[in-house]
Amino acid sequence: MLDKARIGVLGAGNMGEALIGGVIKACIVEAHQITASRRSDSALAALRGTWGISTTTDNCALVRDNDIILLAVKPQVMGDVLACVAPCFRPGQVVISIAAGITTTYIESFTGNDIPVIRVMPNTPALVGQAVSPYCLGQHGSAAQALVASQIFSAVGVTVQVEEGMMDAITALSGTGPAYVFYLLEGLIEAGKAMGLPEHLSRALVRQTAYGAAKLVVETPRTPAQLRAQVTSPQGTTHAAMSHLDSQHFLGLLEAAVLKARDRALELGKAASTRKPGQ
Ligand SMILES: NC(=O)c1ccc[n+]([C@@H]2O[C@H](COP(=O)([O-])OP(=O)(O)OC[C@H]3O[C@@H](n4cnc5c(N)ncnc54)[C@H](OP(=O)(O)O)[C@@H]3O)[C@@H](O)[C@H]2O)c1
Structure with missing residues (x-):
């Protein structure tokens, strides 16, 4: 499925670029299949120079013109970004989010069109091809979409399919x-x-x-x-x-720290989700 797919990376910062580099180096897709967006022109120029991909500052164009949309902005800006690009989604696309705390249900409320949404939690060893990226499917995801996520994230390490209810704990454990x-x-x-x-x-x-x-x-x-x-x-x-x-009580302290990270993921998800479609 990925050999002809156009991939749009919305918010190509640290994680977005690690994934772009990973899929290109692993020959999962070619550079011409990828477009990245962020606000900084100079950072986009650097992305073009390093990876030979296309770039844009127009998030709506990025969503309209690509088949797989990878949402890689921070959770705090996800609601605003989704509200802007919501009208640009179309049937047949696949949306992948790596944002901590943001649920597939929330993203689906903007994407509509029964578009499959996949939530993934990679980690920074993606930069050296050694990430672990647990992922879950939203309500419209099927085995075909699971394969898409697994192909993309296998380029930067190992993947495992999980239940969405585990994702905040996973964010705290392997994401952090x-x-x-x-x-x-x-x-x-x-x-x-x-x-x-x-x-x-x-x-x-x-x-x-x-x-x-x-x-x-x-x-x-x-x-x-x-x-x-x-x-x-x-x-x-x-x-x-x-x-x-x-x-x-070193182990107790460590466990308490991990629980703090889990609670923060929950909080980020709740805070981001206050922005509703159409607002
Ligand atoms: N870092 C980790 O270890 C890790 C692990 C797993 C998952 N994640 C998730 O990955 C996501 C990104 O994290 P990160 O560490 O890669 O953060 P990051 O480096 O800050 O990347 C986010 C990018 O979003 C861009 N951005 C902000 N507003 C935008 C907008 N309106 N339109 C388009 N682009 C916009 C920013 O670039 P401009 O300022 O140029 O717009 C920035 O480069 C987060 O949701 C996080 O929860 C991170």
């Missing part, structure tokens, strides 16, 4: 997920410096440790808990570190 890992690594780099290691060495050690640990998690059948137990000998150095983290 890379930030939890980066924060942990920032803390480890600082700890290395606090012990007197040069910053470049601390950074290099932490970077390779993170890469090696991630590879172990992905490439061995063991769970993270089993892998941790394997390196934690009774009364050893790792045991001392883990006992301190446990005494400070």
